Amino acid sequence: MRAQARLTARRPSVFTVVPQILDAAGRPLAASVAPAAPRPPLPSAAPPTADVGPPQGTRYRWILLVVIGFAVLGFGSLMTLVSAALGSIAEDLDTSVPTAGWVMTGLMLAMAVSTPAGGKLGDIYGHRRMFMIGMIGMTAMMIVNYWVPDIGTFIAVRVVFGLCGGMLMPSGMALLMHAFGPAERARAVGWFQFAMTGAPTIGVVAGGPMLNIFGWRGIFLLFGLIGLLGTVLAVLIVKPIPRGARVSIDVLGALLLGGGTLLVLWAITRIPTLTRSGTSLLSDQTLMLMVGGAVVCFVLFVLWERRAASPLLDLRLFRRPSFTLPLVSAACNQFAYMGAFIIVPTFLLQDGYGYSIGVAALLMVPRPGAFALASPFGGTLVTKIGARAPMLFGTSAMIGSMVAFAIGADPAGWGLALVMVGLVLSGVSAGFGSPAYQVLVANSVDDKDLGVANGMNQTVMWIGIITGIQSMLAFAGDSPSISRLQTTFLFGAVVAAFGYMAPLFATRRATRAG
Template sequence: MTHIRNVRLEPALVRLIAVVLLGGMLGILNSTMVAVAIVPLSAEFDTSLNTIGWASTGFLLAVTAMIPLTSWAVDRFGGRRMWIVGLLLFLGGSLACALAWNAGSLIGFRTIQGLGAGILDPLVLVLLARGAGPARAGRVMGLMGVVLSLGPVLGPIAGGAILQSLSWRWMFLLSLPVGLIALMLAVKVVPADPPRGSQQPHSKLDVTGLALLGPGFAVLILTLTQSAERTAFAVWQVLTPLLLGVVMLVAYGVHALRKRRTPPLIDLRLFKNTSFSASVTVMTLSGLATFASLFALPLYYQEAHGKGTLASGLLVTPIGLGAALAMPLAGSLSDKMGSRGLAQGGAVVAALGGFALTQVSATTDVLLTSVAALVVGLGLGFVGAPTMGSLYRTLPGHLVPQGSSVLYMLNQLGAAIGIALVTVILKTLGDGDVMKGIHGVYWFAIGTLGVLLAATLFLPGRIGSAPGTGTPADEPQAVDAPASL
C-alpha cells in the first residue's frame, strides 16, 4: 500500500518562507522591470540603446558570476549572514541606481545590484530547502515557484505602470522600503546557522575554479544575449566569446576533476547521481520553453493585434498565473506521489497548450490565445515544482548550496538559449511573415518539451514503502559526499 505522508508546515517555517520569498522577489522583479525602461533611459541619458542595454546585461552578468561564490560563502560564513549581506548589497545598489547621473554610473550601480541578487537568488533555494527538509521539499518549492513564475511577468507590467506616471528613478526607490522590511524581518526570522569555520577543508576558496566557472557561464549568457540583439549567430562578435566561454567551462571541468587539497567550487560528481542530473536537465529545458513563450507571445500581440507594450505585457500574464496556480498544488502532491508522473503530465499539458498556439492567426480571439497561454503555464508549473522538490530530496544537506548553484546557473542558461533561439527562428521563418515565425517558435517549444519529457523518465517515481523497512521504496539515493568534505 502506498504510504502517504502529510507533513504540515509549522508556523516558524511559514514565517521563514514568507520572509525569504519577500527578499527573493526583489531581484526578480527589479531585473525584469528595468527591461521595459531601456528606451526612456536612453533618452534620459542621451545615449544609444546598445549602451543603456548594459544596465540590464551588467546586472545579469553580475548575478551569474556571483552564484558560484555564494555556494562556497554560505558554508564558510553561514546562510543567515550571507542573506543579510545580499540584501544590504541590493539595497545599496538600488539607492545608488536611483541617484545615477549618467549611463556609466547607472550601469556600474546596476552591477552592484546584480552582485546582491547573485547572493539572494541561490540562497532562496538553499534557505527554503534546509528549512523544509526532504519530506516537505516539494510543497515549499511549489510556494517558491509562485514568485519565480509571476516575477518575470509582473516585472515588466510594474515597470510600465511606473514609467507612465512617475520618474524612472522610482523603479529603484520603491525597492528600498520593501528591502528594508525584508532586512528587518530576516534579522528576526532567518535562523542562525553556524559557519563551518576556517579550519574545515571546504572553507578554502577554490580561486582557480572561481575565475573559470562564474565568468565562463557569464560569457556564454553574454554571447547568447548579443546573438539575440544582432539577430544573428554565425558572426565573429558572437562566435569568439562563445568559444571563450566553452573553453573556460571545459578548463573548469578538467580543474574540478583533478585531485588536490582544496575542493572544487562545484563538485562535478554531483552529476553521477541520475536523479540530480535529470532534475537540473528538466529545469534547464523548462527555463528554455518558458522564456521562449514569454518572449514570443508579446511580439504576437504587438505585431498581429497592434497592442501596446503595457497591454501586450498584461496579455502574457496567463502564463505566469497558470504556473503560479499549479506549482503549490504540484509541489504538495510530489511530496506524496513522487515527481516523475507529475512532471510528465505537466509536460504533456504544456505541449498541448503550445500546439494550440501554433494554430493561432492574426484574427484569433485574444481570449482563446489567453486560455492557451494559461494551459502552457499550468503544465510548466506541474513540471517545475515537483522537479525542484526531487532535487532537494536527492541532495544531502551539505551539498544543497552547490546543487542550488548548478540549478540556478543552468536555468539562467536555458532562459538565455531560449531567447536567442527565438530571435533566430523569428528572423529565419518570420522575415515578412510574423505568424509563420510565431508558429515556428511554438513548434520549437513543443520539441523542447518532448526532450524534457524524455528526461523526466530519470526522475524519482512514486514514493512508497519498501516491504519491511518503513522507508520510501523509490526515494532517490543521496549523492555521496566528496571525501574531502
C-alpha cells in the same frame, strides 16, 4: 544539552538554501555539505535523515517569512516589469531590444555563478550577515537604476544586483529553514515558493499601471523604497543562526564557468546579424574567437573542477542518467519559459497588438498566477504518483504554450485568446514540472550530497534561462514580423521537447535500478 549538540553538529549548509525536496513517500529530505577533503565516492541514493528544530517561537518564524518576502517581492516583481518595459528601456537608452535584453541576462548570469559562492559565504561568515549585505546591495542598486545614463551602465548595475541576489537568496532560505525546523520546513518552503511565483503577479498588478504613469525609472525607485523598508525590518528582526563548516570558495571555477557561458551568449547574439548580412559564420574572426574562448574556458573549468578541493560543481554526478537527464530537461523547459517571457510582452503584446507597457504587463499576470497556483499541486502530485507523469505533462504543456504563442502571433481572429492560453500553459508547466525534476535529482544521490546536487541543479537552471533569453531574442531580431515571431516560438517548442528525456529515459532507468 544533547539537542544543542546535535544542532551544532548539523549546522545549516550552503546548499540547504534550495527548496526542501520530498521523497516518494512525502518525507522531507535534509541537506548537508560533505567535507571538502577527502572527496567522497560517487554518491548513491539513501534514505533521508532527521534534523533538530530551532529555538525560535512560532511568531518569529512568520515574521521572518514576511521580511524575506519583502526581498523576494523586489526581485520577482522587477523580473516581470523589466521584461514588459524592455522596449521602452531600449528606446530611452538608445539601443536595440536584444541589447537591452542583457539587462535580464547579465543579472541571471551573475546569479548563476554567485549563488553557490554566496551560500558558502553564509556558512563561513554567518547567514544573517550575508542576508543583510545582499538586502542592502539589492536595495541600493534598485535606487541607482533611476539615474543610469546608458545601457552599459544599466547592465552593469543589474549585474551587481544579481551578485547581491546570489548572497541574499541562499542565506534567506537558510534562515527560513532553521527558523521553521524539520517538521515545518515543507510548509515554509511552500510559502516561500508561493512568494517567489506570486511576487511577479502582485508586482505587475500594482506596478503595471504605474509604468505608464511614472515610467520604468520610477518603478525602480518605488521598489527601492520597498527594499529600504525591508532592510530596516531585517535589521530589527532577523536573528543569527549557527555557522556551518569553513570551506574554500571555488572562485576560479565560477569565473571559468561564467566566462565560458558569457562568450557563448555573445556568440549567439552575433549569429543572426551575420546570417542576415550573408556573411559566412566560419569566416567571421570575432565569432570564431568567441567560440574558441568558450571552449577553452569550459575545458579549463572541467580540468579545474576535477582537482579542486571544494569544487563549484561535482562533475562526477553527471555520470548518473537519473541525475543528468532531469537537469538537462529542466534547463530546456526554462529555456522556452524565460525566452517567451521576454518575447511575449515586448514583441507580441506591445509591437504586435499595440498595447501600452502597463496593459502588456497586466496581460502577463496569468503566467505567474498559474505558476503560483500549480506549484503546490505539482509537489503533492509527485509525492502521490511519482515524478514521471508530472514531467510528461509539464513538457507537453510547455510545448503547447509555445504553439499557442506561435498561432497567437497573428492578431487576427482568436489571437489574443491563444496568447492567454499560452501564458496559462507556461505557468502550469513550470508549476507541475519543477518539483518533479527536483525530486528525481534528489533521489539520484546520497543524502549527504543533496546540497551539492541541488546547488548544481540551480546553476544548470540559470544557464538554461539565460541561454533561452538571449537565443530567442537573437532569433527574433530587432523588429520581428509575424512569421519571424512564429518561427521563434516554434524554435522554443523544439528545445522544450528535449524535456521528454527525463520522463522517458531517466525514470525508466531509475525504476530498473530500484
